[in-house]
Amino acid sequence: MTSPERHPDATGADAPASGERSGRTPSGPPPAAVPSDLLRPRARSEQVVRLVLFVCALVSIVTTVGIVVVLVRESAGFFAEVSLAEFFGDSQWTPLFDQKHFGIWPLLAGTLLTTLIAVLVALPFGLLAAIYLAEFAPERLRRVLKPALEVLAGIPTVVYGYFALTYVTPALQLVVPGLAGFNALGPGIVMGIMILPIIASLSEDAIYAVPASLREASYALGAGRLRTVFRVVVPSAFSGIGASVILGVSRAIGETMIVAIAAGQQPRLTFDPRVPIETMTAYIVQISLGDTPTGTVEYRTIFAVGLCLFLMTLVLNIAAYRLRKRMLKGGLT
Amino acid sequence: MDTVLAAPTPTPRPSGGLPSPTTTAGERAAALAAADAVARPTEKMSAHDLHAWFGKAEALKGITLPLLERRVTAIIGPSGCGKSTFVRCLNRMHEVVPGARVAGRVLLDGQDVYASQVNPVRVRRRVGMVFQKPNPFPTMSIRENTLAGLRLGGEKAPDPAGLAEKALRQAALWDEVKDILGRSGSGLSGGQQQRLCIARALALEPEVLLMDEPCSALDPIATARIEELIHGLRERYTIVIVTHNMQQAARVADYTAFFHLGELVEYDRTDVLFTRPSRQRTEDYITGRFG
Numbered sequence: 001m002t003s004p005e006r007h008p009d010a011t012g013a014d015a016p017a018s019g020e021r022s023g024r025t026p027s028g029p030p031p032a033a034v035p036s037d038l039l040r041p042r043a044r045s046e047q048v049v050r051l052v053l054f055v056c057a058l059v060s061i062v063t064t065v066g067i068v069v070v071l072v073r074e075s076a077g078f079f080a081e082v083s084l085a086e087f088f089g090d091s092q093w094t095p096l097f098d099q100k101h102f103g104i105w106p107l108l109a110g111t112l113l114t115t116l117i118a119v120l121v122a123l124p125f126g127l128l129a130a131i132y133l134a135e136f137a138p139e140r141l142r143r144v145l146k147p148a149l150e151v152l153a154g155i156p157t158v159v160y161g162y163f164a165l166t167y168v169t170p171a172l173q174l175v176v177p178g179l180a181g182f183n184a185l186g187p188g189i190v191m192g193i194m195i196l197p198i199i200a201s202l203s204e205d206a207i208y209a210v211p212a213s214l215r216e217a218s219y220a221l222g223a224g225r226l227r228t229v230f231r232v233v234v235p236s237a238f239s240g241i242g243a244s245v246i247l248g249v250s251r252a253i254g255e256t257m258i259v260a261i262a263a264g265q266q267p268r269l270t271f272d273p274r275v276p277i278e279t280m281t282a283y284i285v286q287i288s289l290g291d292t293p294t295g296t297v298e299y300r301t302i303f304a305v306g307l308c309l310f311l312m313t314l315v316l317n318i319a320a321y322r323l324r325k326r327m328l329k330g331g332l333t
Numbered sequence: 334m335d336t337v338l339a340a341p342t343p344t345p346r347p348s349g350g351l352p353s354p355t356t357t358a359g360e361r362a363a364a365l366a367a368a369d370a371v372a373r374p375t376e377k378m379s380a381h382d383l384h385a386w387f388g389k390a391e392a393l394k395g396i397t398l399p400l401l402e403r404r405v406t407a408i409i410g411p412s413g414c415g416k417s418t419f420v421r422c423l424n425r426m427h428e429v430v431p432g433a434r435v436a437g438r439v440l441l442d443g444q445d446v447y448a449s450q451v452n453p454v455r456v457r458r459r460v461g462m463v464f465q466k467p468n469p470f471p472t473m474s475i476r477e478n479t480l481a482g483l484r485l486g487g488e489k490a491p492d493p494a495g496l497a498e499k500a501l502r503q504a505a506l507w508d509e510v511k512d513i514l515g516r517s518g519s520g521l522s523g524g525q526q527q528r529l530c531i532a533r534a535l536a537l538e539p540e541v542l543l544m545d546e547p548c549s550a551l552d553p554i555a556t557a558r559i560e561e562l563i564h565g566l567r568e569r570y571t572i573v574i575v576t577h578n579m580q581q582a583a584r585v586a587d588y589t590a591f592f593h594l595g596e597l598v599e600y601d602r603t604d605v606l607f608t609r610p611s612r613q614r615t616e617d618y619i620t621g622r623f624g
Binding site: 139211213214215216217218219220221222223224227228231232235236238 | 424426429431454455457458461462464466468469470471472481482484485486487530533534537
């Protein structure tokens, strides 16, 4: 053993010597040298790192659980005073008036209306953008366009809100008669622009992931490019596209700033996009910023509304997760 | 090899001594040899000095090869020899891959499919293809898969149900799927999926059927069924089958071409090529000395 740095079982000839060094089996063959190596204790730092990572992962779970607990507890307080029958049976939402009504439908209608408008904008544009990027854009253009599109998702929503209020709505007023200064249409369209990158980017991933073998099968049957794209590739990517739309809808339902700024704050049970409405999220903002004393039933309404929002987005996110899993599992090939 | 004079009209198969699937490969080869010696079949397709590239890599280096009408031609050779590329050039599928390029001529009934005014979609309509991995459309039912060629081509079949049945019968799949035509094609076994893909190609009534290693993803039983099917299809179609399985080539093919490193080394009647190859490289390959 003139070279102690040499690995014990590098060659068979060295084996007896390394056995001697370990002092256990003087005449042992190579395996004898192995145990000392195997029994070396695991590095302490590895355990520490593992613990730190675990705690980090735990924080997000604990936070989620904490939010749910608070939501449920405060909502329970609310529903102790306001019955579920009233919550879902009344058609007016006026917790701050003398004549109090706690019917969720006006807020729900506001949320659904703005979300519907957003999807009507984002789905066609997002899907067509995704199809273009995945199927038609040259690779170099695709590499530039896709990140550019995703930048849209990084714009602060307060900017979008004022964009809706000070630019989109006035512009729309030129073409839409009877459009109020605060309305569902303007913020709905801007929200559509906001979720467009989600739909476009995730749909593009789904379309891009459709196996080349299906495209080839289609071409080999004498199908042209457009038919191949719209009859074979896009239907095959349906799970992923569906997931992207659901995630987009989920974002739109939870979106707060745009509607709080530009949709007005008037809970109103209507599907007329021209008049001021209020969404669930905008209502929560209104109460949080106002002077409603904590602990009162008026204050607790925001937790009940928040719980509703949470349940809606939870269901949608689970649906999207399932669809994406189906896509990744390769229900395609 | 392409200098042999082509017969002026398509030759019917010899009556009486028609080789049936039950005859041995040797008997069939002998019957065929006798028939083809009297009148050589028409060249349904032929390649002339065909080159193909992927980017800068030259995959085919000047292939000249006839594909005789209503005969089965096998293309054999080690991996990367260009055999798949060759068949993909025959129906203009090679160019679908980005960066792929072709030079040379491919004739279909005497017409160059690479002529500038030719529409590749029309070529593929007449020259059907079956791929290595079964690739039925997952979003379509078995019936829709069978009729996919028409649907994707924007055509309407006068009798879709009848056409689907006919194609599935030709592909020897009808009895297994006739009660589940509405189900997804992805639920079938690998061998059934491959026969569905064959049915899908046959429903377009192509003149030539290209099969790119159609059995390499299948088990021996499914392979035997496909081979049996090829025996039946040879009566009506000109078939080109790429295979890395020499036994398979010997079993199904009337003529065999041996490719190596992008070149055609030898082309002959299958029985001749496997028993008395004239090139050393062919002999080395079929005796397992390389590849």
